[in-house]
Amino acid sequence: xxxxxRSPKITIIGAGGFVFPFRLIGDLVSFPALRSSTLCLMxxxxxxxxxxxxxxxxLVDHHGFDxxxxxxxxxxxxLRDADFxxxxxxxxxIDSYRHDVEIPRKYGVDQTVGDTVGPxxxxxxxxxxxxxxxxxxxxxxxxxxxxxxxxxNPMAMATGFLNAKGIKTIGLCHxxxxxxxxxxxxxxxxxxxxxxxxxxxxxQAWLLSFKxxxxxxxxxxxxxxxxxxxxxxxxxxxxQDDGDHSEAAxxxxxxxxxxxxxxxxxxxxxxxxxxxxxxHASEYLPYFRKDAETILEYIPERWDYYEICLAHDEQGDxxxxxxxxxxxxxxxVEYGASIINSVVTGVPSVVYGNVPNNGLxxxxxxxxxxxxxxxxxxxxVQPVAIGDLPPQLAxxxxxxxxxxxxxxxxxxxxxxENVFHAVALDPLTAAKLTxxxxxxxxxxxxxxxxxxxPTNLRxxxxxxxxxxxxxxxx
Numbered sequence: 446x447x448x449x450x451r452s453p454k455i456t457i458i459g460a461g462g463f464v465f466p467f468r469l470i471g472d473l474v475s476f477p478a479l480r481s482s483t484l485c486l487m488x489x490x491x492x493x494x495x496x497x498x499x500x501x502x503x504l505v506d507h508h509g510f511d512x513x514x515x516x517x518x519x520x521x522x523x524l525r526d527a528d529f530x531x532x533x534x535x536x537x538x539i540d541s542y543r544h545d546v547e548i549p550r551k552y553g554v555d556q557t558v559g560d561t562v563g564p565x566x567x568x569x570x571x572x573x574x575x576x577x578x579x580x581x582x583x584x585x586x587x588x589x590x591x592x593x594x595x596x597x598n599p600m601a602m603a604t605g606f607l608n609a610k611g612i613k614t615i616g617l618c619h620x621x622x623x624x625x626x627x628x629x630x631x632x633x634x635x636x637x638x639x640x641x642x643x644x645x646x647x648x649q650a651w652l653l654s655f656k657x658x659x660x661x662x663x664x665x666x667x668x669x670x671x672x673x674x675x676x677x678x679x680x681x682x683x684x685q686d687d688g689d690h691s692e693a694a695x696x697x698x699x700x701x702x703x704x705x706x707x708x709x710x711x712x713x714x715x716x717x718x719x720x721x722x723x724x725h726a727s728e729y730l731p732y733f734r735k736d737a738e739t740i741l742e743y744i745p746e747r748w749d750y751y752e753i754c755l756a757h758d759e760q761g762d763x764x765x766x767x768x769x770x771x772x773x774x775x776x777x778v779e780y781g782a783s784i785i786n787s788v789v790t791g792v793p794s795v796v797y798g799n800v801p802n803n804g805l806x807x808x809x810x811x812x813x814x815x816x817x818x819x820x821x822x823x824x825x826v827q828p829v830a831i832g833d834l835p836p837q838l839a840x841x842x843x844x845x846x847x848x849x850x851x852x853x854x855x856x857x858x859x860x861x862e863n864v865f866h867a868v869a870l871d872p873l874t875a876a877k878l879t880x881x882x883x884x885x886x887x888x889x890x891x892x893x894x895x896x897x898x899p900t901n902l903r904x905x906x907x908x909x910x911x912x913x914x915x916x917x918x919x
């Protein structure tokens with residue numbers, strides 16, 4: 446039975462980020478039950494959090510809401526008595542991200558994203574561990590019952606670590622929403638007539654079913670995608686994608702829907718469609734980035750997230766977003782605000798979230814972080830048990846779960862060898878490099894990120910590796 450909602454305290458840690466935290470604020474106040482909330486915006490940068498808070502106040506003032514906006518650089522103040530905590534930060538910013546992509550590229554491991562898997566994903570996670578540990582310690586003291594919502598990549602590693610520290614965390618992404626909308630558009634089927642079930646791991650979940658009423662859409666999907674996305678075909682004339690996927694694209698872009706040779710090949714080989722773009726999917730498996738020629742056959746137009754991040758106009762982006770939300774206040778495709786609304790009001794919703802496995806997918810490791818449908822209501826996040834994945838899909842997932850679990854183990858134990866193990870077991874890295882080269886690359890990344898790593902993972906001075914020649918980037 447629905448009850449009268451109370452006004453929650455919703456904290457956003459990393460609220461000074463460009464566009465995305467403000468888009469989440471727009472989502473939150475799109476729900477009437479959340480318009481009297483206290484939104485506590487926390488960031489280490491006074492200027493950046495003030496920029497987001499200023500835009501947030503302009504938005505709620507424009508619509509006449511009584512939302513309370515608090516800005517702070519004090520994490521403990523932000524966490525005290527919070528009901529919900531949203532994590533959106535990246536430790537080290539663009540300067541650290543540069544190491545994540547440029548050092549592996551020097552060795553021959555070319556990542557178009559490099560924030561979720563592979564050497565880039567491992568080190569993005571490890572340099573965030575100290576921040577996660579501090580947040581977890583404060584939260585267990587100041588808001589032990591808060592529901593955490595993690596948007597930070599690498600999703601599986603970060604969410605798994607926070608849950609291991611005793612923080613009730615669901616990790617959220619937009620790949621399921623984006624992919625299913627793209628496929629409905631491809632088939633010219635109204636999205637509200639489509640039903641589907643997806644499960645796996647973040648960015649490598651699988652559409653186990655895709656239907657319109659009683660009609661199985663997979664036969665037509667395979668036919669259309671196979672005829673449209675042929676290996677070696679030239680790039681289509683596509684609009685550029687700016688990396689902000691909180692809004693569902695209505696046309697194919699150079700990120701998603703335009704050149705889908707990779708995901709089409711995966712579907713034709715393993716039977717099911719993967720929920721993350723062909724650019725990113727090519728990093729998860731060893732088949733598509735073996736050399737410059739193969740990359741161009743599968744991905745004729747490069748999409749490079751690091752370059753996109755370099756080009757962002759943060760103030761211009763947030764002003765554009767503010768103008769749009771003043772004119773049309775409606776939630777984006779992100780799940781975060783709908784989770785909070787369902788917990789507060791009891792009105793149920795279903796989201797796809799990243800949660801501890803614990804048998805939800807029975808042929809994946811129990812300690813993995815999996816992405817499955819979750820029912821949300823007054824009782825909180827209730828993941829749905831899937832049972833076994835088709836065995837070939839579980840096998841593909843396990844190749845990346847091993848990397849994720851070893852990185853989390855390194856963070857929990859301080860064993861630097863597990864960092865090397867995590868990088869060495871990455872499928873793309875293993876396909877490109879010898880173990881000696883992986884060791885050298887890992888050592889170089891440890892040195893580059895040393896100041897941000899937990900103390901027990903920092904390398905000894907003698908570990909500084911010799912410089913490698915710069916290899917050509919595709």
